[in-house]
Amino acid sequence: MSDPRPAKIRILPEAVASRIAAGEVIERPSSVVRELVDNALDAGARRIQLRLELPGAGASDADFWRHFALSVGDDGCGMHPEDLERAFAKHATSKIRDIEDVFTTPTLGFRGEALAAIASVARVEALSCDGDSGEGCLLRVEGGALLGRRGAASPRGTRLRVADLFYNAPARRKFLRSPQAERSEIRREFLHRSLGHPGVHFVLETVQGGEKPEIDLEIPATLDLRGRVERFWGAELAANLLPVETGEGPLRLTGFITSHRHRARNRSTQFFFHKRRPIVNATLSAALSHAYLNLLPSRNYPACFLALEFPDHDVDVNVHPQKRDVRFRDPDSAYRLVHGAVKDALRASLEGKATPGAYRGEPAGASRPNIFSFSDRGSGAGFPSFQAGFGVPESRAGSQPVQTVFGGENAAPFSGKRVLGQVDHLFIVFTDGPSLILADQHALHERIHFDRLRLKMEGGSGATQPLLSPLIYARSRNQIETLMLHADALKAIGFILSPFGEGAAQIEEIPAWIPVDRVEGVAFEFLDQFVENPAMGPADLRERAIATTACHLSVRAGEPLSLGVMQDLIDSFYRGGYADVCPHGRPFLYRLGGELLRRHFDRPSCGRGLVDTGDLERRGDGEYS
DSSP: OOOOSOOOOOOOOHHHHHHHHHHHHOSSHHHHHHHHHHHHHHTTOSEEEEEEEEOOTTOOHHHHHHHOEEEEEEOSOOOOHHHHHHTTSTTOOSSOSSHHHHHHOOSSOOSSOHHHHHHHTSEEEEEEESSSSSEEEEEEEETTEEEEEEEEEOOSEEEEEEESTTTTOHHHHHTOOOHHHHHHHHHHHHHHHHHTOTTSEEEEEEEETTOOOEEEEEEOTTOOHHHHHHHHHOHHHHHTEEEEEEEETTEEEEEEEEOTTOOBSSSTTEEEEETTEEEBOHHHHHHHHHHTTTTSOTTOBOOEEEEEEOOGGGEEOOSSTTSOBOEESSHHHHHHHHHHHHHHHHHHHHHTTSOTTOOSSOOOOTTSOOSOHHHHTTOOSSOOOBOTTSSSBGGGTTSOOOOOOOSOTTOOOTTSOEEEEEETTTEEEEEETTEEEEEEHHHHHHHHHHHHHHHHHHHHTTOEEEEEEEEEEEOOHHHHHHHHHTHHHHHHTTOEEEEOSSSEEEEEEEETTSOGGGHHHHHHHHHHHHHHOTTOOHHHHHHHHHHHHHHHHSOOTTOOOOHHHHHHHHHHHHHHTOOSBOTTSOBOEEEEOHHHHHHHTTOOSSBTTBOOHHHHHHHTOSSOO
């Protein structure tokens, strides 16, 4: 006896299934550009031309998409007529023979779905020639159906024209953004492809209302990656580029990052490439962000243009239907490669800003006060012991700082920078040749402490120091529970805690690089920050702990300083080659160049008591009059 209930599971018609499948690959016009340009590059093209055909001015959005078309032409290897027709069939490809090829193919495309997906939701014309005879084949395909095939004149290469996208899927067309936004996305996709392929000539042109084509963008093959970055984003960004090149066995990384001076409000200028294809990967993005910790303010981002080379078996390129994301077999290796290379490039850049003969550490000599006593205590270097007063002996640390001027008013500064004084007990004023510079005293001191503490932490690894009298950290029950839940993460950076009743924890050991006399303030503030954001990773935890310690050790805003202490701060900063931003990424130096001052006061370059500084440079004089 048959079941009278109707069947609920149905097999979709081929046309419907094809349109649904196309949606995974073709989201919008820029998706078409991505697939066609990738195919052109795989065909060995040395010149790729993208043409946008737009309706006349004043067309509504609906009319715009009915009359919009795009075409991609290349001078690649081209296709034989039989191959051209077969290329529009589902699962057709020249790049895969068996399942292993999916994971090892060196090409940009690998699925064998792109042309079939495009043709199922658009009207397509394809012209291709695989030789030098000048005779090619022209196909017309609509909605996945072949409408015609004939011979046509064609140079070697392929040209595909895609018109009336989503004409048979009106619901999909409704989700397209404005024509201007979609054109911007097309341009962006085209630019991204060109970044990964220096040596290929890219041309973007527009035809409006049937008029003569106009070139919007031309990127010569001779323009290298740095030149392309400058062409797209301007000279200012290009001037901030730092080269990156490293390798660990079969893993390689090359490209550019920006210095800490460049700050973007989003990640739109962060590009990672694998096999020259732009990709998105959370591990790589995290590695980049962590390398810039304490060099950029929050919600500010660097730019990068980094190409990775990994063995094929270590990378899965089939995670995303649009080939944007990849998955690494060993994400930690990818993280270390990017993080280490970026940190090295930043460090080299910062050290390059140091004065000649610069080195880390204080010069020996009993005549200089030591404002970094936390790291030099008991070193026997001849420094007097100074504490919180910064210029006040320990026995008087709680009293008003003594304005000690060492070395005499005319003593030559070690760095070549001469301190003039202090403004509002906030800013140090000093000269650098013809320029006048203001420095935020707390932020500058904080940067010096931060970098020195980080070096000390790296040198001592995870070393800890036990406390003779454990500190009791009392907070709400929920906060203590959160703290103890992450006790292992805290232990990894040197904080060893144990429960102490329901609403408290006992701090038994601290990182070795934290001064014992500052431990309560540092530990309590750091733990307060941690319970507000317990998801911080080990790298973030270390950086936050070091930044908190550096803040506690540094001179405060509003604190009067002697000329000697201020000079020592400036000398130490320039000798160490430190970054000119605080650990929170804020700049702390403001330079008023001599030319700017002269313009403000309407002062000529030459005059009574003033000589041409350019003439001095030509003569090699060391002093200005």
